[in-house]
Amino acid sequence: MTRRSDIGTAVIGSGFIGTVHIEALRRIGVNVTGLLGSTRDRAAARAEQVDVGRAYASLDELLDDDRVNVVHVTSPNELHYPQVKAILAAGRHVVCEKPLAMTAEESGDLVRLAAASGLVNAVNFNIRFYPLNQHVAGFVRDGGVGDVRLVTGRYFQDWLLYDTDWNWRLEPERGGALRAVGDIGSHWLDLTTFLTGQRVEAVMADLATFIPVRYRPTGPVETFSTERAADTVPVEIRTEDVATVLLRFENGARGQFAVSQLSPGRKNSLHYEIDGSSSAVAWDSEQPEQLWIGHRDRPNELLLRNPALMNALGGQAARLPGGHVEGFFDTFGALFIAIYEDVAAGRPAAAPRYPTFADGHDEMLVGDAIAESARTAAWVEVVRDAVPAGASAGSPR
Numbered sequence: 001m002t003r004r005s006d007i008g009t010a011v012i013g014s015g016f017i018g019t020v021h022i023e024a025l026r027r028i029g030v031n032v033t034g035l036l037g038s039t040r041d042r043a044a045a046r047a048e049q050v051d052v053g054r055a056y057a058s059l060d061e062l063l064d065d066d067r068v069n070v071v072h073v074t075s076p077n078e079l080h081y082p083q084v085k086a087i088l089a090a091g092r093h094v095v096c097e098k099p100l101a102m103t104a105e106e107s108g109d110l111v112r113l114a115a116a117s118g119l120v121n122a123v124n125f126n127i128r129f130y131p132l133n134q135h136v137a138g139f140v141r142d143g144g145v146g147d148v149r150l151v152t153g154r155y156f157q158d159w160l161l162y163d164t165d166w167n168w169r170l171e172p173e174r175g176g177a178l179r180a181v182g183d184i185g186s187h188w189l190d191l192t193t194f195l196t197g198q199r200v201e202a203v204m205a206d207l208a209t210f211i212p213v214r215y216r217p218t219g220p221v222e223t224f225s226t227e228r229a230a231d232t233v234p235v236e237i238r239t240e241d242v243a244t245v246l247l248r249f250e251n252g253a254r255g256q257f258a259v260s261q262l263s264p265g266r267k268n269s270l271h272y273e274i275d276g277s278s279s280a281v282a283w284d285s286e287q288p289e290q291l292w293i294g295h296r297d298r299p300n301e302l303l304l305r306n307p308a309l310m311n312a313l314g315g316q317a318a319r320l321p322g323g324h325v326e327g328f329f330d331t332f333g334a335l336f337i338a339i340y341e342d343v344a345a346g347r348p349a350a351a352p353r354y355p356t357f358a359d360g361h362d363e364m365l366v367g368d369a370i371a372e373s374a375r376t377a378a379w380v381e382v383v384r385d386a387v388p389a390g391a392s393a394g395s396p397r
Contacts, residue, residue: 008067013074014046024332081106093120100360107361115391123360129334135314145276151255153272156263179239185259198249205373207240
């Protein structure tokens with residue numbers, strides 16, 4: 001085994017989420033060797049800001065650095081596939097932001113390449129690692145809700161509410177054909193699949209674009225920025241602002257969720273409710289320390305995050321005692337600890353504790369079904385290909 005402090009990691013991406021990766025890696029004791037940005041100047045500026053020692057000029061320069069054992073990919077979506085492919089070919093472990101690729105063909109190729117390489121491969125579905133969500137996964141697995149019957153919820157944000165709000169994710173050439181579904185809906189789908197242990201089998205979807213024209217600033221824009229640019233150009237929008245989706249799960253359960261990036265006042269609200277044959281659970285990311293547990297014949301419960309009161313999975317993800325709030329940033333550290341256990345061992349575990357490329361690929365397949373359902377106004381089954389030998393999905397499933 002290798003200590004985390006002996007592992008060298010480079011991060012691709014100098015924006016909001018790349019910085020979150022850097023700070024979380026430092027918190028768990030990983031050595032961040034350098035940063036690659038969209039330009040050398042942007043990378044250098046952000047490297048100085050976050051006190052990273054090196055700004056790489058290119059991916060080749062990054063991969064020529066012998067200190068780098070792991071690469072975190074937080075670049076725009078269209079770069080994921082070529083960058084991850086090069087990283088695997090160079091023999092480095094890789095952590096990739098979602099979505100794993102622009103198409104299911106690309107993500108399937110990455111699953112095959114990762115399986116053949118024997119390298120650790122992970123997708124940053126960090127919301128699994130709120131401690132109460134880990135607790136729910138164990139609770140459902142152990143029969144705490146009985147048979148899962150209905151899974152409902154939403155993922156709402158408001159950061160693209162105005163026609164002057166802009167981000168590269170609005171461009172299908174950079175973000176993909178699905179925007180709200182691919183960006184945040186994928187988190188909801190991965191999380192509820194993880195919690196229930198059941199994959200989505202078929203979907204009925206409706207997509208809507210309420211802002212058909214937006215005004216793109218002529219200069220660079222930071223994600224979640226509220227500044228209004230003086231100079232803009234009008235751009236026709238070809239991706240969805242809102243999605244509503246009906247679901248059928250493999251065990252016969254039904255579901256429904258909505259996704260929106262223009263819901264006023266909802267900054268980052270991922271909500272789910274899982275209704276079973278004996279009880280129910282519900283959680284919201286804007287109140288991440290509280291889990292509602294519903295009953296019919298006795299009072300309902302409100303479990304506040306507390307390692308002393310949660311099951312083994314929940315307790316393992318928690319870093320602080322009860323009453324000391326853990327939030328979004330802490331999920332990255334908990335996820336990375338799980339990933340770096342396998343990095344230290346030099347290979348993926350038989351049943352990784354984190355979401356793998358296989359999980360990221362499965363969300364791409366569900367996304368394809370959602371897009372086809374919206375186009376045809378019909379139920380569409382999720383078409384799954386065979387999982388390559390050596391590939392494994394995150395655990396528990």
